Amino acid sequence: MKRNSVLSCTALIVSIGLAAVTPAISGEGSGKMKIGYVIVDEEGDRGVNQETFNAYEGAALSLAGFRYGLKNGILIDADLNNITLNNRNLRASASKPGLFGVSLTNNQYRRTYGSDGSDFTRRRATGATAYVLPASGLKLFGGYSTTEKHGEKFGAASAIGTLFSDTSVVGTDYVNNSLNFGAQAFSRKANLRLEYRRSDFDDKTGFDRDREGKSFLLNLYSTVPSADWLSVSGGFRVRKDEYLADTTELKTNLFWAGTKANLARYYTLEYRIMTAATSHTSDTSDNDNMINTLTLTRRFPGWGGLRVGYESRVADDGVDKTGASGILLSGWFNYERKLFLKGRATLRDEEVKDGLPYLGNEEFNRYLLSARYVGNGWGDVSVRWDNRTRKFDVNNSSAYVATADYDAVTSELNLQDDQYGRAVFVHSYYLGKFDYHDDRFEFSDHLFTGTLYPKEYKDIELSLGGTYYRSRRDVDIEKFAVNVGASYRFLEDHYLEVKYNAYNFDDFLAPDRYYTGNIVEVNISKDLSL
Amino acid sequence: MRKMPMKKIPRLVRTLKHLLLPVFLLFLFSRVQAAEPEVSSRVLLKPAVENTAALEVEDDVCLECHDDFDRTLSGTTHRLASTIKSPSVIIGCVSCHSGGPNHIEDPTTENITNPAGLVGKEAFRTCTKCHMAHVEMDNLGFDVHFDQQINCAGCHSVHGGGKSLLLDDRAEFCFRCHVERRSKFSLRSNHPVQQGNVTCLSCHRMTKRQDYNVAYDLDRTCQGCHPEQGGPFPFEHEATTAYDVEGAGCMACHDPHGSENDHLLQLPAERVCLQCHPIPAGHRAPNGHGGIGTQHTCQTCHDGHHGSYTSDIFISPDLTEQIGIGLDCSATQCHGLTGRRGN
Numbered sequence: 001m002k003r004n005s006v007l008s009c010t011a012l013i014v015s016i017g018l019a020a021v022t023p024a025i026s027g028e029g030s031g032k033m034k035i036g037y038v039i040v041d042e043e044g045d046r047g048v049n050q051e052t053f054n055a056y057e058g059a060a061l062s063l064a065g066f067r068y069g070l071k072n073g074i075l076i077d078a079d080l081n082n083i084t085l086n087n088r089n090l091r092a093s094a095s096k097p098g099l100f101g102v103s104l105t106n107n108q109y110r111r112t113y114g115s116d117g118s119d120f121t122r123r124r125a126t127g128a129t130a131y132v133l134p135a136s137g138l139k140l141f142g143g144y145s146t147t148e149k150h151g152e153k154f155g156a157a158s159a160i161g162t163l164f165s166d167t168s169v170v171g172t173d174y175v176n177n178s179l180n181f182g183a184q185a186f187s188r189k190a191n192l193r194l195e196y197r198r199s200d201f202d203d204k205t206g207f208d209r210d211r212e213g214k215s216f217l218l219n220l221y222s223t224v225p226s227a228d229w230l231s232v233s234g235g236f237r238v239r240k241d242e243y244l245a246d247t248t249e250l251k252t253n254l255f256w257a258g259t260k261a262n263l264a265r266y267y268t269l270e271y272r273i274m275t276a277a278t279s280h281t282s283d284t285s286d287n288d289n290m291i292n293t294l295t296l297t298r299r300f301p302g303w304g305g306l307r308v309g310y311e312s313r314v315a316d317d318g319v320d321k322t323g324a325s326g327i328l329l330s331g332w333f334n335y336e337r338k339l340f341l342k343g344r345a346t347l348r349d350e351e352v353k354d355g356l357p358y359l360g361n362e363e364f365n366r367y368l369l370s371a372r373y374v375g376n377g378w379g380d381v382s383v384r385w386d387n388r389t390r391k392f393d394v395n396n397s398s399a400y401v402a403t404a405d406y407d408a409v410t411s412e413l414n415l416q417d418d419q420y421g422r423a424v425f426v427h428s429y430y431l432g433k434f435d436y437h438d439d440r441f442e443f444s445d446h447l448f449t450g451t452l453y454p455k456e457y458k459d460i461e462l463s464l465g466g467t468y469y470r471s472r473r474d475v476d477i478e479k480f481a482v483n484v485g486a487s488y489r490f491l492e493d494h495y496l497e498v499k500y501n502a503y504n505f506d507d508f509l510a511p512d513r514y515y516t517g518n519i520v521e522v523n524i525s526k527d528l529s530l
Numbered sequence: 531m532r533k534m535p536m537k538k539i540p541r542l543v544r545t546l547k548h549l550l551l552p553v554f555l556l557f558l559f560s561r562v563q564a565a566e567p568e569v570s571s572r573v574l575l576k577p578a579v580e581n582t583a584a585l586e587v588e589d590d591v592c593l594e595c596h597d598d599f600d601r602t603l604s605g606t607t608h609r610l611a612s613t614i615k616s617p618s619v620i621i622g623c624v625s626c627h628s629g630g631p632n633h634i635e636d637p638t639t640e641n642i643t644n645p646a647g648l649v650g651k652e653a654f655r656t657c658t659k660c661h662m663a664h665v666e667m668d669n670l671g672f673d674v675h676f677d678q679q680i681n682c683a684g685c686h687s688v689h690g691g692g693k694s695l696l697l698d699d700r701a702e703f704c705f706r707c708h709v710e711r712r713s714k715f716s717l718r719s720n721h722p723v724q725q726g727n728v729t730c731l732s733c734h735r736m737t738k739r740q741d742y743n744v745a746y747d748l749d750r751t752c753q754g755c756h757p758e759q760g761g762p763f764p765f766e767h768e769a770t771t772a773y774d775v776e777g778a779g780c781m782a783c784h785d786p787h788g789s790e791n792d793h794l795l796q797l798p799a800e801r802v803c804l805q806c807h808p809i810p811a812g813h814r815a816p817n818g819h820g821g822i823g824t825q826h827t828c829q830t831c832h833d834g835h836h837g838s839y840t841s842d843i844f845i846s847p848d849l850t851e852q853i854g855i856g857l858d859c860s861a862t863q864c865h866g867l868t869g870r871r872g873n
Contacts, residue, residue, distance in 0.1 A: 028604050050720055054727065067605025073614045075605060081726070089726055097607040098618035109727045125755070147755065155833055176757040191662065201757050209839065211762070241762045245839075250762035284842075285766040358768070359806060384710050394806060402805055404796075410710040428713035432790070434797055437808045441801050443790045447713040467716050471790050475798075477718055 029068030029076070029530045035061050036497070036523030038085070044515040046117030047154075049505045051481060052517045053112050053120075054087045060521070068530060073097070086110065086122070102130040113154045115512070119169055121151035142181035149174055150204075173204040182217075190222035193235075208245040215239035229262040250285070252278045268297040287317040295328065304333035304341075311348070320355030324348055324362075340372040360393030379414040379422075394437055402436035421454040442473040459489040476508040493527040587630035588612070592623040595637065599623075602689040619660075626656055626688065646683035657682045704730045711787055719795075720788030733786065752780045763837025767844065769806065770836055800827045803835075 040057040066078040078092040088108050095101030106126045113119040127145030134140060150173040182195030195217045203209035219235035234257035241250045258272035275290045295309035309328035315321070326348030333341045350362040365388070372382035386408040394400040410428040430445040451465035463485040471477040485499040498521070505515040589612045593600055603609050608626075611617040624630040626645050633642040645656040685703075686695040697703055701723045705712040715723045722728050733751050753760035759770075759780075769782045780786070783802045784794045791798045797805065807828075829835065834844035841847070 028601075030605065050718070050722070051724065054722065054725060069604050069606075069609055069614075071615045073609070073617055075607065075609070077605065087727075095607070096618055107727055109722060123755075147757065149758070155829065172758065174758060178754075186662065199757065201760070203758075207839075209758075211757075211760070213760075241760070243762050243764065243839075246764065248762050248764045250766075280762065280766060282764065282766075285768065382709055386710060394808060400808060404805075408710055410713060412709045412712075426709065426712055428710065430713075430790075434801070434805070436801075436804050439801060439804055441797050445717070445790060447716055449713065449716065469716055471718070475718075475790050477790070479716075479718070481716075 027068060027070040027530075029066065029528070031066030031068075031078070031528040032064045032525050033062075033528055034064060034497075034523045034525040035059070036521060036525075039520045040517070041519075042117075042515070042517040044505075045115045045513045046515070047113040047115065047119075048507065048513045049479070049503050049515040049517065052503055052515070052519070054110050055517070055519055056082075056085045056087050056110075058085055060085050060523075066528070098133060100130070100132045102128070104128050110151075111153070113152070113169075119152045119154065121149055121153045121172055123147065123149045137186055139184040139186070140182075141184065143179070145178045147176045147178075171205055174209075175202045175204065176200070177202070189228070191220070193217070193219040210244040211241060212244065213239065213241040230259065232257070232259045234258065248281045250278065250280050252276060266299045266301065268299070270295045270297070285317075287315060289316075290314045303335075304331065306331045313348075313350070317357075320357035321353040322350050322357060323353050324350035326364075338374050340370075340374075342368070342370045344368040362392035363390070365389050377416075379416045381411070381413050383409070383411040385409050400437040403434070405433045407431045417455075419455065421452070423450070423452045425450045440474075443471055443475050444473050445469065445471045456489075461487040461489075477506065478508070479503075479505045493529070495523075495525045495527075497521075497523040497525060499523075587622075587624045587634065589622050591634065592627075592630070596623075599689065606688070606690075606695060608688050608695075625660075628656075645688070646681070648681065648683075654682070700726065701730050714785075714788035717788035718790050719792050721786065721794070752786070759836040761837045763834070763839060765834070765838040765840075765842040765844065767835055767837055799829055803828045803832075 037059050038055070038057055040052075040055050042052065046052075061083045063078055063080040063083075066076070066080075068076040070076070074094060074096045076092075076094045079090070080092065081089040083090065086108055087110065088106060090106040091103070093101065093103035095103075104127070106124070108125075109123045111121050111123070113121075125145065125147045127143060129141070129143035131139055131141040152169045152171050155168060155170045176199060178197065178199040180195060180197040182193065184191065184193045186192070197213075197215045197217070199213045201209070201211040201213075215237055216239075217235065217237045219233075221233040222231065224230040224232065234255075236256070237252070237254040239252045239254070242248070254274070254276045256272065256274040258270065260268060260270045262268050270293075272293045273291070275288070277288045279286045291311065291313050293309060293311045295307055297305055297307045299305040307328065307330045311324075311326040311328065313324040313326075315323075326346065328344070328346050330344035331342070333339075344367070346364075346366040348364045350364070352360050367387045368385070370382065370384035372380060374380040386406075388404075388406045390404040392402055394402050408428065408430050410426065412427075413423075413425045415423045415425075426447075426449040428445070428447045430443070430447075432441075432443045434441040446469070448468045449466070452463065454462050454464075463483070465484075466482045467480060469477070469479040481504075482502045483499065485497070487495050487497045489495050499519075501517075501519045501521075503515065503517040503519075505513075507513040589600065589610050600610050600613055604613065608621050609617075610622060611620045612622065627642055629642040643656070648656060685697060687697045688695060701711075701715070714720065723730070732755075761770075770779055783796060785796050786794065789795055793799065795802050831846060832844040833846040834841060838844045839847075
């Protein structure tokens with residue numbers, strides 16, 4: 001499969017090249033061809049550092065940011081990264097505006113487990129989409145994708161932070177094929193979309209887990225004729241999933257509708273309803289849900305706006321029934337496009353109306369405040385605070401109340417200078433407190449990220465960055481990454497690039513789970529100007 | 531009904547399959563004739579596109595002063611019609627920059643529009659001469675970016691934009707406004723967004739929105755890449771089966787951006803269970819079944835927490851082999867495969 005992917009990419013590049021030299025259809029374009037080598041040096045547990053799961057050593061060939069426009073109007077673009085390595089990430093498309101478009105993607109990702117990385121799963125996702133506009137106001141589209149995953153992984157009980165960690169290996173090997181096609185009809189004021197989707201899950205481990213799913217979707221949007229201030233939209237989706245070894249079926253019918261009215265100057269009233277009915281062969285997982293939302297918005301053109309909203313929800317599984325109501329308040333403001341302020345509060349209360357559901361009454365609140373200031377040519381600074389709290393009765397008993405409280409504060413500073421270059425600094429603070437019947441869990445995280453992009457000097461361009469992460473209280477993790485890059489331009493459009501990335505991970509509650517890695521990438525690249 | 535196994539496809543056929551698209555493209559390019567420099571009689575236009583066959587100012591007049599600006603459009607869908615031999619859409623400089631004739635007489639910045647600098651409805655009108663806005667597409671008529679009066683040019687760049695004319699289709703671009711998300715992808719576990727294998731647009735879409743968070747199809751979003759967890763299962767875990775309801779399903783336990791815990795869990799593996807399930811007294815009794823409960827986490831025994839093919843309390847069918855004891859937990863008189871203890 002790897003050889004075929006390389007062959008396919010090579011053939012694609014050759015065909016583009018041939019088109020480029022054919023006088024009748026040649027055009028112009030740009031891109032960057034890169035060839036190089038990646039060296040990976042690692043020590044410790046290969047299964048703990050997310051950033052390096054998918055790092056491979058070897059020769060790497062890439063075509064980046066390729067854009068080519070033929071004289072006949074066809075546009076080609078491609079981003080083919082690491083064609084020759086197992087972590088390839090490929091994307092290519094060809095289109096002619098108003099006529100057709102076709103795109104291809106291929107993405108491979110590895111997730112490693114275990115201290116020596118010998119256990120891993122490899123995922124490969126390949127897809128193609130196409131559309132054509134055969135007539136005015138009509139679009140036909142379709143796509144096909146395959147997701148394959150195979151390898152060996154640790155089960156859920158291996159997760160770090162469990163009281164007792166089991167590292168038994170579980171094999172995985174499946175192929176999931178998906179197909180979709182449909183049609184879209186549209187005019188200046190309306191849009192109708194029909195789509196059919198199908199997926200087939202083929203488990204190759206020898207266990208009988210094959211499944212298939214089918215769904216049909218319809219979406220409609222339109223302004224009301226002779227009442228442009230009023231628009232309506234809606235649709236439905238019918239979906240059925242079947243487990244092929246027996247008669248198990250899961251069906252979901254989802255319906256939604258909404259209307260938006262632009263009332264007296266600067267006021268907008270919106271209403272939306274969504275209902276979903278799910279049924280399962282066993283009857284134990286049937287549930288019906290309904291959500292109604294009503295919002296009123298007042299815009300202040302050029303300044304911002306205010307919004308208030310009300311929401312009601314009902315969930316009913318035939319035995320237990322809950323109802324929830326909530327309010328939404330939000331506002332956004334900008335002063336001369338330099339100062340931006342935003343705030344939002346969402347409050348929701350859920351009560352048990354009937355029966356004895358496993359989770360009883362629940363309260364869910366979310367608050368958000370953010371501010372951003374854009375300077376006069378020096379950059380911008382922003383800060384954002386996000387708080388979520390949740391309180392609910394466990395086992396439907398007020399004697400067992402669980403609470404979850406989460407705060408996140410993030411601040412960012414972007415600096416730019418025509419003479420010196422650019423810099424980005426980010427600090428995030430996360431605080432989580434979870435209190436439930438038998439236990440508590442808390443974490444306090446600090447994460448710093450900084451990247452410098454000095455201005456090019458004597459054909460040399462540098463970049464320097466790092467990330468430091470420290471998580472305390474009931475977890476004790478320290479992680480950092482440093483990346484340094486240099487690029488030297490020669491012969492006007494050739495570059496010698498060197499990148500160095502260093503990673504370190506420590507879990508002080510599980511000292512064996514440490515990782516140190518050094519990755520060096522050396523490339524020769526050339527700007528393409530066709 | 532069980533599916534029949536696929537026939538083995540000959541290797542030569544599989545190889546040729548990978549050459550199919552490049553050959554097709556080459557054929558297509560060669561067959562599209564280089565027409566005379568006029569609008570092709572086969573022009574197929576979306577009705578939303580205005581075919582301004584006669585531009586009030588020709589492109590070469592603009593390019594006399596603003597030379598090379600046509601090159602910034604050369605690899606994009608807004609290529610000037612004057613640079614294409616058979617354009618399907620007539621686009622010229624003045625299609626977006628209105629005020630051309632006045633600007634020629636008196637070239638100042640005040641009498642020519644720059645859509646990138648417009649705000650609110652004025653900016654919206656420039657683009658919607660030809661394009662349906664996100665808010666008008668199949669997304670319930672609601673678009674949070676539109677509501678915030680974010681200019682199209684806030685995300686799209688006509689001159690030199692990338693895929694879909696986005697300023698940047700990588701996550702870094704979304705992080706400019708959604709600053710709090712950047713750090714999430716550097717936590718202990720996260721989706722590989724920083725590595726480029728997943729992008730914000732893998733889950734969040736500006737169209738086809740059906741929920742509050744602009745992620746399409748709620749939990750179906752997850753199952754597109756993680757079909758093995760998708761079900762249906764003969765025995766469903768209700769926490770994961772609240773299909774199509776916001777805040778439930780996969781998000782009941784996982785934080786899709788990043789987490790301090792493994793497997794994107796909001797809480798460490800066993801503790802996520804304890805949110806809803808107090809530990810039964812017998813599970814942690816030191817003398818119960820030889821003290822198994824004091825040595826193993828919830829997921830060791832109950833590994834079907836996404837749904838089970840064999841047990842309504844999600845007991846692993848390989849349990850005895852996994853934890854290496856002599857008891858048969860699946861014995862029907864105890865934790866039967868298809869029933870609770872003692873039936």
